[in-house]
Amino acid sequence: xxSHGERxxxxxxxxxxxxxxxxxxxxxxxxxxxTGLAAEIAGPAAILVFVLNGVVTAFTGLxxxxxxxxxxxxxxGYAFVREVFDDFSSFLMGWMLWFAYMIAGGLYxxxxxxxxxxxxxxxxxxxxxxxxxxxALPVVDAGVPIAVLLASAAVFLLVGLNALSxxxxxxxxxxxxxxxxxxxxxFVAFGFTxxxxxSAEFQPLFPGDAGAFSILPAMxxxxxAFEGYDLITTVTEExxxxxxxxxxxxxxxxxxxxxxxxxxxxxxxxxxxxxxxxAAGEAGIAQAATAFMPTGLPVIQNGGAIIVFGAVFSTLTAxxxxxxxxxRVAFSMGREEQLLxxxxxxxxxxxxxxxxxxxxxxxxxxxxxxxxxSAGNMSSLFFLLSFIVVxxxxxxxxxxxxxxxRPYEMPYYPLPPILxxxxxxxxxxxxxxxxxxxxxxxxxxxIGWIGLGAAAYAVYVLLRSEESEEEEPDTDQxxxxxx
Amino acid sequence: xxxHLNVIIAGGGRVGFQTATTxxxxxxxxTVVEQNPERCDAIADEYxxxxxxxxxxxxxxxQQAGVESADVIAGLTGEPGLNLAVCMxxxxxAPGIRTVAxxxxxxxxxxxxxxxxxxFPEDAGARVAVNEIEGSDVRxxxxxxxxxxxxEVRVKEGxxxxxxxxxxxRFPAGTLVISDDxxxxxxxxxxxxxxxxxxxxxxxxxxxxxxxxxLRG
Numbered sequence: 001x002x003s004h005g006e007r008x009x010x011x012x013x014x015x016x017x018x019x020x021x022x023x024x025x026x027x028x029x030x031x032x033x034x035t036g037l038a039a040e041i042a043g044p045a046a047i048l049v050f051v052l053n054g055v056v057t058a059f060t061g062l063x064x065x066x067x068x069x070x071x072x073x074x075x076x077g078y079a080f081v082r083e084v085f086d087d088f089s090s091f092l093m094g095w096m097l098w099f100a101y102m103i104a105g106g107l108y109x110x111x112x113x114x115x116x117x118x119x120x121x122x123x124x125x126x127x128x129x130x131x132x133x134x135x136a137l138p139v140v141d142a143g144v145p146i147a148v149l150l151a152s153a154a155v156f157l158l159v160g161l162n163a164l165s166x167x168x169x170x171x172x173x174x175x176x177x178x179x180x181x182x183x184x185x186x187f188v189a190f191g192f193t194x195x196x197x198x199s200a201e202f203q204p205l206f207p208g209d210a211g212a213f214s215i216l217p218a219m220x221x222x223x224x225a226f227e228g229y230d231l232i233t234t235v236t237e238e239x240x241x242x243x244x245x246x247x248x249x250x251x252x253x254x255x256x257x258x259x260x261x262x263x264x265x266x267x268x269x270x271x272x273x274x275x276x277x278x279a280a281g282e283a284g285i286a287q288a289a290t291a292f293m294p295t296g297l298p299v300i301q302n303g304g305a306i307i308v309f310g311a312v313f314s315t316l317t318a319x320x321x322x323x324x325x326x327x328r329v330a331f332s333m334g335r336e337e338q339l340l341x342x343x344x345x346x347x348x349x350x351x352x353x354x355x356x357x358x359x360x361x362x363x364x365x366x367x368x369x370x371x372x373x374s375a376g377n378m379s380s381l382f383f384l385l386s387f388i389v390v391x392x393x394x395x396x397x398x399x400x401x402x403x404x405x406r407p408y409e410m411p412y413y414p415l416p417p418i419l420x421x422x423x424x425x426x427x428x429x430x431x432x433x434x435x436x437x438x439x440x441x442x443x444x445x446x447i448g449w450i451g452l453g454a455a456a457y458a459v460y461v462l463l464r465s466e467e468s469e470e471e472e473p474d475t476d477q478x479x480x481x482x483x
Numbered sequence: 484x485x486x487h488l489n490v491i492i493a494g495g496g497r498v499g500f501q502t503a504t505t506x507x508x509x510x511x512x513x514t515v516v517e518q519n520p521e522r523c524d525a526i527a528d529e530y531x532x533x534x535x536x537x538x539x540x541x542x543x544x545x546q547q548a549g550v551e552s553a554d555v556i557a558g559l560t561g562e563p564g565l566n567l568a569v570c571m572x573x574x575x576x577a578p579g580i581r582t583v584a585x586x587x588x589x590x591x592x593x594x595x596x597x598x599x600x601x602x603f604p605e606d607a608g609a610r611v612a613v614n615e616i617e618g619s620d621v622r623x624x625x626x627x628x629x630x631x632x633x634x635e636v637r638v639k640e641g642x643x644x645x646x647x648x649x650x651x652x653r654f655p656a657g658t659l660v661i662s663d664d665x666x667x668x669x670x671x672x673x674x675x676x677x678x679x680x681x682x683x684x685x686x687x688x689x690x691x692x693x694x695x696x697x698l699r700g
Contacts, residue, residue, distance in 0.1 A: 072530040073512070083533070083549075242530050335487065401547040405523045405534035 013238045015245045015252075017174050021235060022228040022253030024177035027184065027260050029318030030225030032311040033111030035265055036284025037373055039277040042218035046274065047265045049218045050225065054258035056427065057226040059420030060387045061254055062410040063394040065247035068233040069408035070397075072242075075332045076234040076325075077390050082336060084393040084400075088457060093389050094333045095453040097230070100382035101326035102360050104224055105319055106367025107375035109151035112315035114283040116150055119308045122290060151368040158320050159361030162327065164350050176317045183310030184264055187289055191267030194292035220431030221373070223380040225261075228253060231321060234328055243407035282372050286311045323360065330356035338460075374442040377435055381446055384428045391420040487511045491553045493539035493569045494560030495519075495526045498585060498604050502559060507531040514548045539569045542576065550577045557583040559602070570598045621695065630688050633661075640678040642700035649674045657687035658694050 013021075038046040064077075073079040081093040232249050236242045239249070264285065268277050272288040280287040289307030331353040334344025340355075347354035367375055394417045397404065410416050435443040488511045492499045495517030503513045503526070513532035516539040517523050523536040537544040539560070550556065556573040558566025563586045570582035582598040591601045614622045620637040638645050644652045649660060650672040660670040662683040668674075676682065676698065686694050 070527070071533055072507075072527075237530065241528070243527060401535065403535050403537040403544060403547055405527045405536050407524070407527045 013235065014240055015248055018232055018235070018239045018245055018249035019253045019256075020174040020177040022232040022249055023257055024173050024180070024317065025228035025231045025321055026226055026253065026257040027177070028180050028314035029108045029111055030222065031184070031261060031264055032115060032285045032314050033107065033282045033372065034222045034225055034376060035268055036277050036279075036281045037376060038218045038222045038265075039269060039274045039284065040281075041221065042215045043274040043278075044269050045215045046218060046269060046277075047262060049215050049222055050261040050265055051258055052215065053219050053223055053226055054254060054261070056219070056223075056420075056423045057229070057387075058251075058254060059416045059423065060391055061229055061250045062416040063391045063420060064229045064233055065250050065408050066394055066406060066410045067390070067397070068236050068246045068250075069243040070404055070406045072237070074234055074237040076230040076329070077386055078329050078332055080233075081389055081393050082332075084397050085389075087338070089389070090336075091333070091338045091457050092450075092453060093386055094329055094338060095456075096382045096389075096450070097386045098326055098329040098333070098360070099363070099449050100224075100227070100379050100386060101322045101329060102363040103367050103370075103375050103379040103382070104227070105155065105322040105326060105360070105364040106151075106370060107224070107372060107379055108315045108319040108322065109154045109364065109368050110147070110370070110372040110375055111282045112154045112312060112319065113147040113150035114281065115286050115308060115311035115315060117147070118283045118286045118290070119305065119312050122305045122308055148368055152365055154316065154319055155323075155361060155364045155368060158316070158323050159357060159364070162320070162323050163347075163352055163354050163357045163361075165352065173321075176313075180310060180314050180317070181260065183306060183313075184260055187285070187307050187310070188263045188267050190293055191271050191288070194271060216427065216430040217434035220380055220384070220427045220434060221376050223427060223431075224376060224383055226254075226257070227383050228257070231325055234325060247408045283308075283311070323357065323364070326360040326364075327353050327357040330360055370442070370445075374439050374445075377431065377439055377442045378446050381428065381431055381435075381442075384424050384431065388421050388424045388428070391417040391424070488554040489549070489552060490514070491516065491545075491548045491550060491556040491573070492532070493556065493558045493566065494585075495522050495534070496559070496561060498561075498602075499557075499559035500526060500529075502557065503532045504529070514553070516544060516548050540565055540572065542572060545569070545573055545576060550580065553577065553580055555581040555583065557585075557602075558598075559583075559585045561585075563587045567594070567597055620699065624683065631685055632688060632691060633683065633685050634691075635666075635681050635683050636695065636698050637681045638676050638678050639699045642678070642698050644676050644697040645678045645700075647676055648672070649676070652676065652697065654697065655690040655693045657690045659685040661685055 035046065038049050042049050067080040071080055071083050073083070075082070076097070078090070078094040078097050082090040084090075085093070229250055232246065232253070236246055239245050268285055268288045271292050272280065272284070277284045277288065286304070286308040290304030293304040293307065330339060330343050332344070333339040334341055334353075334356060336344070342355045343353070343359065345355065346352065367378075370378075394410075395414060398413065432443065487509075488506075490506055490511050491514045492503050493516045495503070495515045499515060499517070503515050506513055514535060515526055515532040516535045516537065517526060518536070518538050520536055523534050526532060527534050535544060535548045537547070539545065539548075539558070550573050553573075556570060558569040560566055560569075563584070566584040566586070570584045573580050574582055581600075583600040583602060584594065584598040585602045585604060586594060587603070587605075589603055589606065591603070594601045610623045620639070622635045624633045624635055649670060654660070660674070660682055662668070663670050663674050664677060664680040664682075666681065666683060670682070682698075684694060
């Protein structure tokens with residue numbers, strides 16, 4: 001991906017590349033890391049959770065498609081909202097989206113650690129990851145340090161790489177995504193044919209006495225798995241014929257993603273059982289795979305190693321993608337003078353948005369100290385909020401600028417954005433209620449971040465008005481010799 | 484001033500569209516207002532600007548183009564009257580905005596009461612055409628505020644001034660040799676006009692012919 005703005009990047013990404021960028025973000029880390037957590041909350045209904053999330057995001061997908069085709073900017077949700085809303089609203093949108101990506105980075109790093117340990121475990125280098133797995137409390141625990149250390153190392157590595165050189169291009173992303181998808185296909189193929197699956201037990205579908213409503217908090221938690229659109233629309237300027245290809249890429253990647261999730265989660269629950277999957281947490285898919293994949297193969301010894309490798313690979317590439325995405329939001333905000341101007345500048349030596357990347361890295365490192373579930377919850381919460389704003393922008397733009405050229409107009413307007421807003425609001429409400437009950441820390445941190453943003457904005461407005469007062473006398477005076 | 488400008492271009496024809504494309508390359512934010520729906524689609528396909536399809540002289544269309552938050556508005560349609568109207572309306576709606584209007588003659592002075600800048604595209608187009616027609620040995624580089632020409636000339640073998648030092652050469656009044664051989668240094672009295680090398684020269688219109696004679700023979 002090229003840096004935003006300085007020069008218009010060449011439009012050399014085709015429909016396939018754009019689709020792969022979206023799928024790469026949606027398939028991968030989310031499926032490996034969140035499946036276990038979803039199963040913990042929703043039991044076998046975790047299958048439904050992912051499908052329903054796909055349906056909910058489809059409405060927002062329509063809004064993204066319309067905005068991306070009519071606003072020719074590479075900047076994703078923030079750029080669209082900036083075009084439509086006033087300074088403070090767009091600042092808040094950028095601020096939330098930036099946070100969502102940074103916390104997602106923490107989540108993927110945290111997902112990387114147990115999967116990496118599982119990989120080492122497959123080769124008997126370390127004991128089973130349960131010994132060092134996730135813990136429910138954020139306070140220091142004997143088991144935490146190794147996983148946190150690994151997660152921090154991953155963040156350091158990728159932040160460093162991205163700060164020092166420009167990121168990999170879209171075609172590399174295509175190869176990465178193809179690797180991930182083929183690994184998952186292997187997983188599904190072996191899973192369906194394994195004897196464990198034939199005795200699969202999907203009953204009772206809904207665990208406990210909460211019944212069908214238990215899937216709602218699980219939907220909230222795993223919503224982050226579907227943030228891929230924003231990534232597609234951050235590279236629109238590099239896509240050939242974007243007015244056709246962007247909407248197509250959004251819908252194709254969403255459709256394929258839902259199918260893949262359906263198959264993978266189905267197999268994972270069918271083989272490991274919802275309880276087993278829940279117990280495995282972030283390394284759920286990996287452990288399911290080690291359970292049914294053939295062993296005693298040459299070189300790799302254990303068939304499960306392929307899947308575990310897939311999990312490690314996916315979490316790392318997803319981490320890389322969100323390092324880029326988060327710094328890009330901060331970079332755009334810097335260029336719009338909504339953050340310090342240094343955020344919007346390229347480094348003279350490395351040619352990267354250095355300050356934006358480092359700042360994002362700092363927050364990511366901080367979020368690594370969170371439990372995986374809190375990171376997932378917070379990131380999902382902020383994606384839900386920003387998707388509400390994106391749907392709102394479509395409505396506002398249609399009302400305020402009826403004559404704007406819209407190469408792609410969504411069908412059945414205004415139903416999709418209204419449904420998108422309502423469903424996202426519903427999930428936000430459920431998630432907040434769930435957090436109140438189980439994870440007040442995540443909720444407090446989220447409120448804290450918004451408060452911090454509001455304070456930063458107030459300071460900025462104050463500084464700006466002082467600055468313009470200082471400047472004013474200058475502009476009023478005639479400049480000698482300029483007439 | 485922000486690092487990039489928020490620009491509205493009224494008129495998405497050849498001039499307007501080319502301007503939008505170049506500005507987009509430089510990282511500015513563009514909104515093009517264009518009346519012809521087919522033209523609107525064509526511009527949207529190029530993905531350089533947000534497109535508002537409508538008559539730019541209508542206040543509600545200018546509103547939709549975001550005139551309040553724009554830094555500059557440029558009226559670049561083929562109709563000078565419309566361009567002026569758009570600029571003046573915009574200045575009324577958004578007092579701080581800079582206005583640029585495309586006009587159809589060289590008499591810029593009369594317009595400065597109404598708009599900040601004027602553009603006469605045929606002027607620039609003609610300059611490029613002249614450069615191409617004459618070949619690459621003599622090129623106009625820029626159009627300065629007045630009528631002064633800045634040209635780059637390749638000295639021809641056998642021309643009167645060839646191989647002479649500047650202090651020995653008597654250029655007509657109204658000439659200033661700016662650069663040394665191939666633009667490496669600023670010209671000095673001992674600069675030699677070597678055949679085959681290029682020199683940048685500022686020259687007033689009535690002596691261009693004489694200067695070219697000295698350098699090209």
